[in-house]
Amino acid sequence: MKLRIPRALGMAAVAATVLATTACGGILGGGGEKTADSGPIKVAAVIPLSGSSAPTGAFMKNGMQMAVDEINAKGGVLGRQLQLDAEDEACDPTQAAAAANKAVSNGAVISVGGYCSGATLPTLPIFQKANIPMIIPAANSQDLVNQKLPNVFLINGTGAQQSAAAVKFMVKDGVKSVALVDDNTSYSKDIATETKKDLEADGNVKVALATSVTAGESDYSSVVHDIMGANPDMLYWTGYYQEGGLIINQLKAAGYTGKIMVADGSVDASLIKIAGGSNAEGVLATMTQTPDTIKGAESWIADYTKKFGSAPGPYSTQSYDAVRLAAEAITKAGSTDGTKVIAALEAIDGFELFSGPLKFTPEHTLSSGGFQILVVQDGKFVLKDALS
Incomplete structure (x- = not known):
């Protein structure tokens, strides 16, 4: 989900990557070849295995490996074992493009990665050219959907669905004014823009401020000054936990007493640590399911904890499900051929994920985003409102 450079540069990286692979005579291997x-x-x-989002990448990799090991223990897929090829994208579009090219060269036939939308975007044309289906477990910018690529499937709620959930809660909670702050990345800007549009259409909550910051900085006094001047009932931060934690810390130091809500890219224990313990208490979040909020997931959590020595975190279950779905599609296709696997994914109807029975929309997204509201209590994100 994270992008550390402006979107325009990210999309330029996409074009450069496509040109580079064409100049080299195309991408070797992959789902489009025999x-x-x-x-x-x-x-x-x-996925991000280094950089500030590495903790989330580790949760994702562990969830994927857990599914791979379980499937292999039962005989694998089509009589063959699954092999996970985790490549580091560090939430950087250029590194992500290189990682995707490496995965294709290594012979991948399906992709189950994608956390930072800005880094996932440049991988789309690479996997498309190789005819490799993509099951994206976390990245959810509407920009991913708007590409309208036949090989791309999202099993996390979209940015538009998250925005709708945020507005629903604001209205329900009696919020009268809100400051919307993003970090100018594809994912973050998408949610802020959609939320502003939805709020203006609803008419119950005034947008007191809509502004952007630059990711990667340490001093956010300028935006803190703007938020304090706007005096909103609520701040909705749509970026990531590194910057979100700093903004919360600096807002609290400036005397801000309003409500704070963050988007799913900030749902991580690191946000609480960076914000400074008590500063994060009561912080709300729009988020899809986490292991702790899934009814009946206790045994899965215990198995994960036993296997990896620590409890699962955000996007571990979605990543686990991405591998399971990949195995199901290959099994239904009776082949690893990309075109056949894509057709099998489109035909999925009722396959059980942690989020419920799966059937993709024509846009290859979930029919319901599954967003709920979490709140920080005693140093942990816990469920506040299922928005049912």
Whole structure:
């Protein structure tokens, strides 16, 4: 979901990547070419394994590996073992493009990665050119959907669905004015823009401020000054936890007493640590399911904890489900051929994910985003409102 440079530069990286691969005579291997019918089935996972989002990337990788191990223990897929190929994108579009090219060269036939939308965007044309289906477990910018690529499927709620949930809660909670602050990345800007549009259409909550900051800085006194001047009932921060934690810390130091809500990119224990313990108490969040909020997930959490030595975090369950869905689609297709697997994904009807029975919309998204409201209590994000 994270992008550390302006979107225009990110999309330029997409074009540059496509040109580079064309100049080299195309991408080798991948789902569009005839693949061997023996040996491991390679599953690509382009996720952040370094940088500020590495903790979330670790949760995702563990969830994926857990699914791979379970499937392999039961005989694998089409009589073959799955092999996870995790490549680091560090939430950087240029590194993500290189990681995707490496995964394709390594022989991946399906992709289950995607956390930072800005870094996921440049991987789309790479996997499309190789005819590799993409099951994206976390990245959810509307920009991903707007590409309208046949090989791209999202199993996390979209930015538009998150915005709708945010507005629903604001109205329900009696908020009268809100400051919308994003970090100018694809994911963050998307949510802020959609939320502003939805708020203006609803008419119950005034947008007191809509502004952007630059990700990666340490001093956010300028935006803190603007928020204090606007005096909103609520701040809705749509960026990531590194900057979100700093803004919360600096807002509290400036005497802000209004409500604070963050988007799903900030739902991580790191936000609480960076904000400074008590400063984060009561912070709200729009978020899809986390392991702790899923009814009946206790045994899965126990298995994960036993296997990896620590409790699962955000996007571990979605990543686990992405691998399971990939295995299901390959099984239904009876092949690792990209075109056949894409058709199998489109035909999925009722496959059980943690989020419920799956059937993709024509846009290859979930029919319901599944967003709920969390709140920080005693140093942890817990469920506040399921928005049912």
